[in-house]
Amino acid sequence: MRIFENANYDFIGARKKAYILSGTLILISLISFVVRGVELGIDFRGGMEFVVEANQELPVAPVRSALSDVLGEEPEVKTFGENALLIRTSDEGEINTVQAQIMETLTAEYPDANPTLQKTDIVGPRFAEDLKRGALYSVLGSLLVIFVYVLIRFEWRFGATAVAALFHDVVVTLGVFSLLQGIMPFSLQIDQTIIAAFLTIVGYSINDTVVVFDRIREYSNLYKTMPFPTMVNKAINSTLSRTIITSATTLFVIVVLFIFGGEVLRGFAFAVGFGIIAGTYSTIFVASPLMLELRQRSAKAAV
Amino acid sequence: MQGNGIKVFLTVAFLILAGYYLYPSVQSFIINKKLNSLEGDALEEYRQKNYAKIQRVNERALKLGLDLQGGMHVTIEVGVDALIRELATDTDQMFDEVLAAARQQATTGDASIIDAFVAEFERRDPNARLSRYFRNDQDNITRRSSNSEIANWLQREADEAVDRAIEIIRQRVDRYGVTEPSIQKQGTRRVVVELPGVDDAERVRRLLRGTARLEFRLMADPDALSASLQQIIQYFEREAADTTAATDDDEAIASADSTAEAEADSSTDVGSILGEDEQTASTNPLLNVMQPVGQGVQFGIVAVQDTARLNDLLADPQVRALLPTGITLMYTSSPIATTEDGRELLALLGVRENVEMTGDVITDSQVDFDEMNRPRVTMTMNAEGARDWARITGANINRPIAIVLDDVVYSYPNVITRIVGGRSEITGLESREEAQDIVTILKSGALPAPVEIVGEQMVGPSLGASSIRDGLNSVLIGLLIVTLFMIFYYRTGGVVADIALMLNIIFIIGILAAFGATLTLPGIAGIVLTIGMAVDANVLIFERIREEQAAGRTLKAAIDAGYSKAFSSIFDANVTTFFVGVILYSFGVGPIQGFAVTLMAGIIASMFSALVITRLIFDYMVGERRMNVQFG
Numbered sequence: 001m002r003i004f005e006n007a008n009y010d011f012i013g014a015r016k017k018a019y020i021l022s023g024t025l026i027l028i029s030l031i032s033f034v035v036r037g038v039e040l041g042i043d044f045r046g047g048m049e050f051v052v053e054a055n056q057e058l059p060v061a062p063v064r065s066a067l068s069d070v071l072g073e074e075p076e077v078k079t080f081g082e083n084a085l086l087i088r089t090s091d092e093g094e095i096n097t098v099q100a101q102i103m104e105t106l107t108a109e110y111p112d113a114n115p116t117l118q119k120t121d122i123v124g125p126r127f128a129e130d131l132k133r134g135a136l137y138s139v140l141g142s143l144l145v146i147f148v149y150v151l152i153r154f155e156w157r158f159g160a161t162a163v164a165a166l167f168h169d170v171v172v173t174l175g176v177f178s179l180l181q182g183i184m185p186f187s188l189q190i191d192q193t194i195i196a197a198f199l200t201i202v203g204y205s206i207n208d209t210v211v212v213f214d215r216i217r218e219y220s221n222l223y224k225t226m227p228f229p230t231m232v233n234k235a236i237n238s239t240l241s242r243t244i245i246t247s248a249t250t251l252f253v254i255v256v257l258f259i260f261g262g263e264v265l266r267g268f269a270f271a272v273g274f275g276i277i278a279g280t281y282s283t284i285f286v287a288s289p290l291m292l293e294l295r296q297r298s299a300k301a302a303v
Numbered sequence: 304m305q306g307n308g309i310k311v312f313l314t315v316a317f318l319i320l321a322g323y324y325l326y327p328s329v330q331s332f333i334i335n336k337k338l339n340s341l342e343g344d345a346l347e348e349y350r351q352k353n354y355a356k357i358q359r360v361n362e363r364a365l366k367l368g369l370d371l372q373g374g375m376h377v378t379i380e381v382g383v384d385a386l387i388r389e390l391a392t393d394t395d396q397m398f399d400e401v402l403a404a405a406r407q408q409a410t411t412g413d414a415s416i417i418d419a420f421v422a423e424f425e426r427r428d429p430n431a432r433l434s435r436y437f438r439n440d441q442d443n444i445t446r447r448s449s450n451s452e453i454a455n456w457l458q459r460e461a462d463e464a465v466d467r468a469i470e471i472i473r474q475r476v477d478r479y480g481v482t483e484p485s486i487q488k489q490g491t492r493r494v495v496v497e498l499p500g501v502d503d504a505e506r507v508r509r510l511l512r513g514t515a516r517l518e519f520r521l522m523a524d525p526d527a528l529s530a531s532l533q534q535i536i537q538y539f540e541r542e543a544a545d546t547t548a549a550t551d552d553d554e555a556i557a558s559a560d561s562t563a564e565a566e567a568d569s570s571t572d573v574g575s576i577l578g579e580d581e582q583t584a585s586t587n588p589l590l591n592v593m594q595p596v597g598q599g600v601q602f603g604i605v606a607v608q609d610t611a612r613l614n615d616l617l618a619d620p621q622v623r624a625l626l627p628t629g630i631t632l633m634y635t636s637s638p639i640a641t642t643e644d645g646r647e648l649l650a651l652l653g654v655r656e657n658v659e660m661t662g663d664v665i666t667d668s669q670v671d672f673d674e675m676n677r678p679r680v681t682m683t684m685n686a687e688g689a690r691d692w693a694r695i696t697g698a699n700i701n702r703p704i705a706i707v708l709d710d711v712v713y714s715y716p717n718v719i720t721r722i723v724g725g726r727s728e729i730t731g732l733e734s735r736e737e738a739q740d741i742v743t744i745l746k747s748g749a750l751p752a753p754v755e756i757v758g759e760q761m762v763g764p765s766l767g768a769s770s771i772r773d774g775l776n777s778v779l780i781g782l783l784i785v786t787l788f789m790i791f792y793y794r795t796g797g798v799v800a801d802i803a804l805m806l807n808i809i810f811i812i813g814i815l816a817a818f819g820a821t822l823t824l825p826g827i828a829g830i831v832l833t834i835g836m837a838v839d840a841n842v843l844i845f846e847r848i849r850e851e852q853a854a855g856r857t858l859k860a861a862i863d864a865g866y867s868k869a870f871s872s873i874f875d876a877n878v879t880t881f882f883v884g885v886i887l888y889s890f891g892v893g894p895i896q897g898f899a900v901t902l903m904a905g906i907i908a909s910m911f912s913a914l915v916i917t918r919l920i921f922d923y924m925v926g927e928r929r930m931n932v933q934f935g
Contacts, residue, residue: 053763070608070609070612071611095508095756096505098611100607100608101611104645104646105608108608108645120760120761121760123757126380126757127380127758134890134891141886141890142882145879145883149878192891195891196887196895203880203902206876207839207879207880208876210872210876211872214871242843242846245842246836246838249785249788249789249838250832250839251835252781252785253835256784257781262769
């Protein structure tokens with residue numbers, strides 16, 4: 001079977017539309033970012049998280065109000081898989097006391113449910129600062145390293161547009177997290193795993209972009225007389241089949257992870273899945289056209 | 304096949320290596336299955352017989368992260384600021400302010416509180432001499448010691464304290480009995496403790512943090528305590544009345560109709576202050592959480608889950624001022640009773656602030672049981688301690704003495720007679736484990752500085768097991784879908800790519816085992832992701848081969864061209880992704896590092912299998928067997 005064989009779509013011609021689409025998406029993301037913000041996970045915000053499993057389903061709302069009375073502030077209570085609740089509090093009390101308060105309350109309210117503690121995640125405020133800094137450094141660091149590598153292997157325009165495309169992907173994915181938080185039935189909090197997802201997106205997207213750039217470089221040696229826009233378009237088209245197939249196989253496994261990977265990996269799979277779609281789009285419609293723009297601008301300047 | 308000798312050699316060599324490193328993991332899997340199927344004596348016998356083998360295999364098998372096998376990961380920070388305060392021989396307000404500021408500034412795990420402390424001092428007063436706080440003949444810190452000398456000395460002391468804390472924590476963990484614990488220093492003042500298979504978080508926290516500050520204290524005078532209890536109740540009564548009156552006023556402004564009601568309310572309040580009727584409990588915030596006692600040394604009784612709220616109420620300086628002079632309130636370690644609905648009740652006791660004797664004098668301690676078969680810890684004191692103990696008990700016959708461990712009262716027996724011989728005991732323990740933990744803490748010695756748990760992840764064994772199941776399912780289903788898709792889309796080429804993919808997964812796990820890496824849940828996610836992305840190299844090559852075939856080349860020439868032309872794309876794309884993995888590894892923590900490792904291993908393995916192994920297979924099929932390979 002073959003798809004996109006001898007593809008000859010006018011991607012470069014459609015670039016204005018793509019700019020409008022990308023611009024709108026980025027704008028919406030940024031607005032949502034400012035208005036709705038993103039929900040930080042416990043890793044970056046600090047606090048305590050307990051997963052309590054019972055042998056029957058515990059109702060979320062009554063548990064929340066019972067715990068509010070005891071803890072003196074309203075904790076976040078969500079279902080976590082089957083028959084388990086995730087309880088998150090920013091209480092800065094002593095860990096053992098908070099844990100005892102939660103467990104005793106649940107045992108007292110639901111004596112037949114036999115609640116047991118299955119998971120704790122406790123991040124002190126200063127530790128959270130460390131993790132936040134680490135996350136920021138890793139995102140910025142990888143963007144820098146990629147820029148430098150592409151710079152060395154190609155030229156600065158390629159490097160700059162590749163990084164611009166990466167920014168596009170990360171911003172749009174963050175935008176989705178911001179827009180959909182609280183709406184999706186799973187957690188969309190930004191934590192360390194989501195940062196790992198962002199870096200995976202970055203890695204995937206750069207991989208995609210580099211393949212097209214590589215083809216452009218090859219063609220510029222091959223078709224010396226061909227106008228640059230035509231050549232870029234040809235490069236995108238001849239790699240299109242590969243771009244789509246690889247996206248497809250990666251999306252397959254991401255959907256598998258999303259469905260079968262368990263509660264912990266759901267947000268991760270969602271982020272990577274969305275990021276791959278964004279990354280594939282940005283390779284075709286953002287990175288190459290932008291590189292072309294830069295190239296034409298400097299060509300004009302030279303004349 | 305000429306010229307492929309080196310490729311064949313490498314492939315075989317890597318396969319043998321992978322097999323060598325994976326063999327213990329396979330053995331470990333079989334042994335664990337066997338162990339799970341056995342019970343009782345048979346289990347013990349099998350374990351005895353194969354002890355050495357089990358040890359060896361487990362040591363070399365691929366390690367599962369705590370998120371998969373269950374266990375606790377605790378990050379502890381040694382309180383260097385508290386150490387600085389302790390080392391100071393003289394302090395003032397400026398000292399306290401600077402120390403607090405330094406603590407704020409040194410937010411990250413690597414930043415030195417000591418540097419921040421010295422810098423902050425010099426910023427506030429360039430002529431400040433730290434020597435005035437730290438004069439200490441023993442360590443040769445005199446009035447003339449320079450600030451940098453003192454900073455160096457503080458640093459040395461801090462480093463020593465952290466190292467000693469690690470040593471003490473290690474002793475405690477060893478005595479607790481965890482298989483393969485890991486205790487590592489992180490940065491300058493943090494310690495990471497990993498305890499596989501441990502899920503009693505509460506107990507571990509107590510064990511790790513316990514400063515083992517054992518104190519013997521006298522207790523409050525019953526009459527004075529009872530009097531101040533009444534005063535405190537009345538204080539809250541007035542507070543409650545004030546707030547009710549304030550809200551009533553607001554309501555009165557909002558709606559004139561409610562005035563009558565508000566008056567009715569406040570009249571009940573007055574009534575309840577005068578006569579202590581049932582109404583009191585609902586309006587007095589203190590009585591809402593605490594049942595007053597005021598008999599003997601008991602101040603009140605409180606349910607475990609209400610202690611935080613009670614602490615908030617009692618933290619009010621005005622309330623503290625109402626307590627008898629030199630008296631503080633402390634909880635009992637274990638519940639004195641349980642209510643009908645299962646709430647455990649603790650007593651709040653009046654204890655003297657002054658410490659009569661500390662645990663320094665304890666030379667030995669052990670667990671045993673009293674006549675009622677309740678666990679207790681018996682302690683032996685040195686000569687000096689025995690002398691003091693005799694004096695203290697002798698002077699306080701018929702009065703209680705509180706035995707306080709880390710600010711909690713374990714027992715407060717009445718002294719019946721003067722105790723000579725330096726023996727004492729801690730009773731009021733909930734379980735044998737608790738007694739054992741106290742002995743452990745007492746024996747390992749006191750921590751040189753208070754430690755704080757700054758991060759903790761605990762995963763229970765059943766959640767870990769379900770994560771393994773979910774992870775394995777994802778790997779298998781992902782693999783199935785991708786391999787079927789490749790065969791469907793690239794025909795023979797797809798089959799070859801699938802062989803490479805399978806070998807790829809074996810290589811990844813082999814690399815993890817060889818480097819002693821740990822497989823975590825994000826790590827499994829990394830493998831699943833690699834399954835999807837690893838075929839990319841082959842997709843690139845196959846697409847190129849198709850293009851070359853379309854351009855009219857023979858199969859053999861097309862394969863040659865496909866591999867050589869796709870190489871630079873594959874290389875560039877993978878190198879950039881590899882860098883991302885390196886960065887993720889250097890900044891990530893725990894499970895995320897596991898993800899980064901599998902990602903990097905996946906890139907190396909997939910490049911090798913996609914470029915070398917598939918090429919070998921194609922060369923064999925086309926060159927030797929003259930097969931007509933289909934690329935879809």
